[in-house]
Amino acid sequence: MNIIKVKSVIDPSKIYEYVDDGNPKVGGVKDVYFSPDKKYAVAFFRDFIDFNHKESIKKIVTLYHNNIKNGNSSEYFLDEIYRWPYDAVEKNGKWGVIVPFYNGKFFFKKGYTANETIKNGEKVGKWFTTPSFRNKQYPLSLDRSELGDWLSYFQIAINISRGVKKMHQMGLAHSDLSYNNVLVDPVTKSACIIDIDGLVVPGLIPPKVIGTADFIAPEVLKTKHLNIGDPNRILPNQKTDLHALPVLIYMYLLRRHPFRGGKIWDLDAEKDEILAMGEKAVFIEHPENPINRVKTDHLKKWNIFWGDPKKSPFTITGPYLTELFKKAFIDGLHNPILRPIANEWETALLKTVDLIQPCSNPDCDEKWYVFDNTSAPKCPFCGTPHKGSLPVIDLYYKFKDNVWKPENHRLMVYHNQYLFKWHASRKVIRNESLTPEDKKPVGYFTFYQNKWMLVNQGMPSMKDLSENKVIPVNSMVEIRDGKKIMLSDEEGGRLMYITLTHN
Incomplete structure (x- = not known):
């Protein structure tokens, strides 16, 4: 096994190793070698690159890499979403980049x-x-x-x-x-x-x-x-x-x-x-x-x-x-x-x-489909119709006291589906910056004794507005046609309006 060492062109004190068995992985413009521990790859450009290209690589592996590293959700982007090169090397006049190895999945x-x-x-x-x-x-x-x-x-x-x-x-x-x-x-x-x-x-x-x-x-x-x-x-x-x-x-x-x-x-x-x-x-x-x-x-x-x-x-x-x-x-x-x-x-x-619903056909390859806004939805892939009642929830947000505005956001219900903080309040934005706490469910829906129920797991101001009743944490409320349930009374808090369809 031939192990080659190369120096960083950004910081010459940094040394990288790769295994050269004479058979690199050949890409469109680069030849790729792997470190002995398979933690990173060294990807060399097959052709010599010009000054501008070298400068652009330097910026990508330093300035832009650091921008992500020091910004919001850096782990999500650097560990999950990108294989972002973090250093550059040179050997016999040819430049290469150091890239983290792909995740096993x-x-x-x-x-x-x-x-x-x-x-x-x-x-x-x-x-x-x-x-x-x-x-x-x-x-x-x-x-x-x-x-x-x-x-x-x-x-x-x-x-x-x-x-x-x-x-x-x-x-x-x-x-x-x-x-x-x-x-x-x-x-x-x-x-x-x-x-x-x-x-x-x-x-x-x-x-x-x-x-x-x-x-x-x-x-x-x-x-x-x-x-x-x-x-x-x-x-x-x-x-x-x-x-x-x-x-x-x-x-x-x-x-x-x-x-x-x-x-x-x-x-x-x-x-x-x-x-x-x-x-x-x-x-x-x-x-x-x-x-x-x-x-x-x-x-x-x-x-x-x-x-x-x-x-x-x-x-x-x-x-x-x-x-x-x-x-x-x-x-x-x-x-x-x-x-x-x-x-x-x-x-x-x-x-x-x-808006996604599970398909009730166990042999359906796709398993899920988007609700088609009809009273008799069916899976477009296998043709299986939805059986039984189906709660459709339209979300409204609190604009000011006693004024609720439509959100153009609908939530379809199925057995054991969760409600999250981003459903309960528009102040919680569902993006890559969510904290582990924000990702915890605050409620879930269940089909229990032939009725649709919503269990409150973590919404302290949840209230059944149709019956003017508080729904305490760790209690549940039946989901019925025409019911209005306030999930949060804060500014930006949301209200659910329920339509129960039957087929």
């Missing part, structure tokens, strides 16, 4: 159902956005134990949105956000953004690549033919990240590409690709423009349920995400300024999670 335990060729391989996001890998008839389908359920992908999308939000808050752009540069683990609902050494600092650090096919923004492809110095040439930036982000979210939740439809723009495959993803890009589910609909004969050829927008239209993601997909893929597709920002995606995803 981001490696396949089993891999394929039929064989184990990808066992211990990295769980890059691409595996989980491709319908064929979850089709049981397909010989290379992934083992069910690796796939998670539909709810897993909402949390994965929330984590990616938070990662992009944080970068943008620091004035950075990822520039190559794609399913190749995000590791995911549906089992633990985790996501991790990688390949961060190519970050773009507007006005200071230009992009090194134009992106990955499927995720490149239309304006970048449309101007790709222009000289790099041409002022009309569009290079990756924060707005192009805000194209790639919804494409990723759409692909994780619906497992198809939003612009790969039936329309052929040019018989030359390369020209067709540039037009279909660039200047002529049209959302396959555009409500008014059917030109790029997915064709039925394609579905027969692909033999996949997920490819059919008629069976699983984007509206099954619920009202908040439907609205944002329209903004991103219709209004903002060719007008980048109109694209929703990462924080909007995070908020919409979190509100959608509150």
Whole structure:
């Protein structure tokens, strides 16, 4: 075993070691070696890099790394959401970055159902956005134990949105956000953004690549033919990240590409690709423009349920995400300024999670679905209808004494579902900065003796306004149609209005 030592270019007193067996892991532009204890990787650029690139790397591993390290929720971002490079080294004139090793959950335990060729391989996001890998008839389908359920992908999308939000808050752009540069683990609902050494600092650090096919923004492809110095040439930036982000979210939740439809723009495959993803890009589910609909004969050829927008239209993601997909893929597709920002995606995803219902079919692959606002909801994946009564809760917030305003936030109830502080008060924001105390449930719903009940675990001012009764901590109240329950009487405290649907 050949162990090589290299010095930091930031602090020459720091020495790093890696194992060189002559067979590095080969990436797009880097060769990757691992430390003997597998705690970090040393990723060397294959080619020599220029002065500006070196300066950008120095900033990424010092200034921006320290910004995260010394900011809010640093552990969440550095341990969970990013593999952020924290030092740079040089060997024989070639530069490399020191990156923390991937968490063990981001490696396949089993891999394929039929064989184990990808066992211990990295769980890059691409595996989980491709319908064929979850089709049981397909010989290379992934083992069910690796796939998670539909709810897993909402949390994965929330984590990616938070990662992009944080970068943008620091004035950075990822520039190559794609399913190749995000590791995911549906089992633990985790996501991790990688390949961060190519970050773009507007006005200071230009992009090194134009992106990955499927995720490149239309304006970048449309101007790709222009000289790099041409002022009309569009290079990756924060707005192009805000194209790639919804494409990723759409692909994780619906497992198809939003612009790969039936329309052929040019018989030359390369020209067709540039037009279909660039200047002529049209959302396959555009409500008014059917030109790029997915064709039925394609579905027969692909033999996949997920490819059919008629069976699983984007509206099954619920009202908040439907609205944002329209903004991103219709209004903002060719007008980048109109694209929703990462924080909007995070908020919409979190509100959608509150609309999710468990499917009662034990054999349903997806296990969860978003309530469709009808009196007879059913799972869009397996068709199983909801049985029995269903409490629907609309949240109102206390604007001033005796004045409650609607929140445009709904909570669906199911047996053993929890209530949290962020439901009880708008002063508690559900984001990465929540404290362990804030994450504790303050109540839960239960179906008890054929009645829906809410148990108060930690809301001292909870009150049944319909009957003017205080509901003390460790007591419960029946959830009935038309009932109003105040969760908190503080400013910003919330009130629940209950609608009980029957089928």
